[in-house]
Amino acid sequence: MSDTPSTGAKKRIFSGMQPSGEAHLGNYLGALRRWVGMQDDYDCIWCIVDEHAITAGADPASMPAMVFDLAVSYLAVGLDPEKAIIFVQSDVPEHTELAWLFNAVTPVGDLERMTQYKDKSQNLESIPAGILNYPILQAADILLYKAYGVPVGADQKQHLELTREIARKFNAAYGDTFPVTEPLIGEDVGRIVGLDGKSKMSKSLNNTVPVLSEPDDVWARVRTAVTDPQRVRRDDPGRPEVCNVYSLHAFFTDDTTRTDIETRCRAGTIGCVDCKRILSDNISDAFAPYRERARQYLENPDQVRRVLNEGAEKARVIARETLAETKQRMGLNWREALS
Numbered sequence: 001m002s003d004t005p006s007t008g009a010k011k012r013i014f015s016g017m018q019p020s021g022e023a024h025l026g027n028y029l030g031a032l033r034r035w036v037g038m039q040d041d042y043d044c045i046w047c048i049v050d051e052h053a054i055t056a057g058a059d060p061a062s063m064p065a066m067v068f069d070l071a072v073s074y075l076a077v078g079l080d081p082e083k084a085i086i087f088v089q090s091d092v093p094e095h096t097e098l099a100w101l102f103n104a105v106t107p108v109g110d111l112e113r114m115t116q117y118k119d120k121s122q123n124l125e126s127i128p129a130g131i132l133n134y135p136i137l138q139a140a141d142i143l144l145y146k147a148y149g150v151p152v153g154a155d156q157k158q159h160l161e162l163t164r165e166i167a168r169k170f171n172a173a174y175g176d177t178f179p180v181t182e183p184l185i186g187e188d189v190g191r192i193v194g195l196d197g198k199s200k201m202s203k204s205l206n207n208t209v210p211v212l213s214e215p216d217d218v219w220a221r222v223r224t225a226v227t228d229p230q231r232v233r234r235d236d237p238g239r240p241e242v243c244n245v246y247s248l249h250a251f252f253t254d255d256t257t258r259t260d261i262e263t264r265c266r267a268g269t270i271g272c273v274d275c276k277r278i279l280s281d282n283i284s285d286a287f288a289p290y291r292e293r294a295r296q297y298l299e300n301p302d303q304v305r306r307v308l309n310e311g312a313e314k315a316r317v318i319a320r321e322t323l324a325e326t327k328q329r330m331g332l333n334w335r336e337a338l339s
């Protein structure tokens, strides 16, 4: 699927991330880098979904800093408040109100079929309803802004299908109100595998690199990366095709150097440590402008506050309108109806 919209007015897209603090390499490669590139072509809304985070039992004491740090990462990597609306979900109460209204058209069976629901509820003795209803809030996030598309990873495809189903069901029951949103699944990157060489990159698995790390800290993480397990000694021939460090080079290292690394790895003339060093240096160099921008925001936290305040205000203008229309469709408008 192409990221190029048709000509004419820009189409609106919406996406969000849970506030788990500073963004990491997986967030960047899998999502943020693509979002940045979409900002000129689409009318973009970027959210920090803190009300989704509470379904996973997020710690209240650390939540504010998690939200703030993710906002700094958003801005540091180039999400641009001049071009896009950037805001925090809980600042716009229309999200949860619309989610409640969507309860009326969402089959419980559909919620129970979600693989993420099954995974998250698997080992719980008592399952919070929020884990089950999570995709309803996600549908509300998206449809509150009548988004045409949602750039997400393949892991969110099922939730997007449910969003589409909710839009269709609502429209059928109450009249045409919502678009049937397109999932814009990034095809250029597959699953970003973590430094452990096996699981999806994630902060909780501690197999990634925070985007704003200083070069020494990038190296401290990258040097732990798992490479070809068959390579024991430095001069053993390696197999780049099974090595995750090699696959990460694809994002950060120029073709000539990569070809050279591949040849020397196969010949056993470059060791894994040297190969990781090149990767680590290239990551640090690529992210240097982000560290600089983050530093400016961290020195002026009021700027971040201002961005999020203005973002929430702009979001609410759209949100109020959609919510009023939705309530009217559902007959929750006695005052206007009887005047």
Ligand code: TRP
Binding pocket: 014, 015, 016, 017, 018, 049, 052, 137, 138, 141, 142, 150, 151, 152, 156, 159
């Ligand atoms: N569920 C998404 C995730 O875990 C986060 C999310 C919440 C989201 N609301 C959204 C993504 C709306 C896209 C659109 O990644």
